[in-house]
Amino acid sequence: MIRDTVYNPVNTYGQRDLIDIGRDVFNIRPSKVKVEEEKNVYFSFLPISSTVPGGGKALFTSTTAGFYLGNRSTTYISTINFTPYFNFRGRYGLPIRSNIWLKNNDWNIQGDTRVMVYPHYTWGLGGTNDNDDKMLIDYKYIRFYQSALKRIKPYFYAGVGYNLDYYVNIEGHDNSKLKDFTGYRFGTGDSKNSFSSGASLNLLYDSRNNSINPLPGCYANLIYRFNTRMLGSINHWQSLYVDMRKYVSLSNGGPKNVLAFWSYYWTTLSGGTPYLNLPSIGWDPYQRSGRGISQNRFRGDKLIYFESEYRRDITRNGLLGFVLFASINSVSEPDTKRFAYWNPAGGSGLRIKFNKNSGTNIGVDYGMSKGYSAVMVTLGEAF
Numbered sequence: 001m002i003r004d005t006v007y008n009p010v011n012t013y014g015q016r017d018l019i020d021i022g023r024d025v026f027n028i029r030p031s032k033v034k035v036e037e038e039k040n041v042y043f044s045f046l047p048i049s050s051t052v053p054g055g056g057k058a059l060f061t062s063t064t065a066g067f068y069l070g071n072r073s074t075t076y077i078s079t080i081n082f083t084p085y086f087n088f089r090g091r092y093g094l095p096i097r098s099n100i101w102l103k104n105n106d107w108n109i110q111g112d113t114r115v116m117v118y119p120h121y122t123w124g125l126g127g128t129n130d131n132d133d134k135m136l137i138d139y140k141y142i143r144f145y146q147s148a149l150k151r152i153k154p155y156f157y158a159g160v161g162y163n164l165d166y167y168v169n170i171e172g173h174d175n176s177k178l179k180d181f182t183g184y185r186f187g188t189g190d191s192k193n194s195f196s197s198g199a200s201l202n203l204l205y206d207s208r209n210n211s212i213n214p215l216p217g218c219y220a221n222l223i224y225r226f227n228t229r230m231l232g233s234i235n236h237w238q239s240l241y242v243d244m245r246k247y248v249s250l251s252n253g254g255p256k257n258v259l260a261f262w263s264y265y266w267t268t269l270s271g272g273t274p275y276l277n278l279p280s281i282g283w284d285p286y287q288r289s290g291r292g293i294s295q296n297r298f299r300g301d302k303l304i305y306f307e308s309e310y311r312r313d314i315t316r317n318g319l320l321g322f323v324l325f326a327s328i329n330s331v332s333e334p335d336t337k338r339f340a341y342w343n344p345a346g347g348s349g350l351r352i353k354f355n356k357n358s359g360t361n362i363g364v365d366y367g368m369s370k371g372y373s374a375v376m377v378t379l380g381e382a383f
Contacts, residue, residue: 070103127341187274198227213359292367300331
């Protein structure tokens with residue numbers, strides 16, 4: 001039997017998290033029947049209030065479940081993330097993402113399902129548009145992505161998937177027309193729908209043992225998507241997404257001291273791609289790119305992205321830590337198809353350990369770029 005070597009250097013002895021602090025505050029003593037370290041399921045929960053695309057406040061809740069479907073010496077930790085939001089005025093989102101590792105890592109099952117009412121700003125195509133040159137659009141959105149990958153050799157997987165995007169009643173505010181604003185003709189009809197349905201071919205290399213809080217290792221993912229009218233898509237169109245990450249430890253044991261690097265390239269491979277399916281900053285599979293840049297700020301036929309982050313513990317017990325990050329991205333120009341403008345961003349953040357056994361942190365990041373800044377609160381690391 002082929003098996004990955006699942007190296008788990010995390011030693012929770014002497015470590016502290018918010019669960020420990022809660023037990024101390026409320027004088028809760030865990031049962032001695034089953035010690036914490038032997039549990040196979042770990043939950044983390046975070047309620048926050050924040051701004052939503054298009055303006056206004058909304059209540060967000062983020063729940064992450066980390067669990068093992070096999071012996072943790074031979075099986076990676078699986079995760080399910082549920083991050084609903086609503087604002088009592090008809091705007092809501094119900095996204096569920098999953099990354100499941102079956103026993104001995106024989107299969108990796110990935111899922112991304114969303115039902116959303118999602119108003120947001122768009123700046124058109126390319127990288128030359130001014131911050132104030134934007135348009136508010138509104139639509140309902142249904143996403144259903146599922147893929148299954150079989151291990152071919154240690155750490156390397158191949159498989160297939162199905163991808164569905166359904167944008168309902170796309171319309172601009174204040175009598176504005178998306179087609180006129182963008183100069184793009186696919187998926188921009190006023191009060192129209194956009195439906196894309198297609199298969200994908202997936203390749204994955206993953207030597208990380210924990211996707212919630214990655215430790216030294218490598219990650220590479222390739223997704224080739226082919227949408228066809230045979231599966232109900234309104235247009236034939238194709239895309240390619242290539243994602244690469246590397247994590248380097250700067251210490252041997254003790255407090256965390258890690259450099260993390262992330263790069264992805266996302267491109268259309270044919271004409272006819274609907275506007276809202278074009279590569280756009282902040283629309284990578286987990287919507288974590290572009291901290292300090294407004295989501296959708298840059299969109300084009302091609303997008304290239306680089307980010308690096310320094311992660312370090314502040315306290316030896318792992319309860320508190322900090323990060324420093326910087327990124328740069330570019331989208332192709334609509335006329336020349338070349339990367340002509342580069343858009344940098346950067347910032348820093350605080351990390352608070354919520355659950356030491358799953359490695360889940362609460363992240364509070366402040367990011368900024370030209371003409372924009374924002375505070376982001378998340379469960380887990382950005383990448």
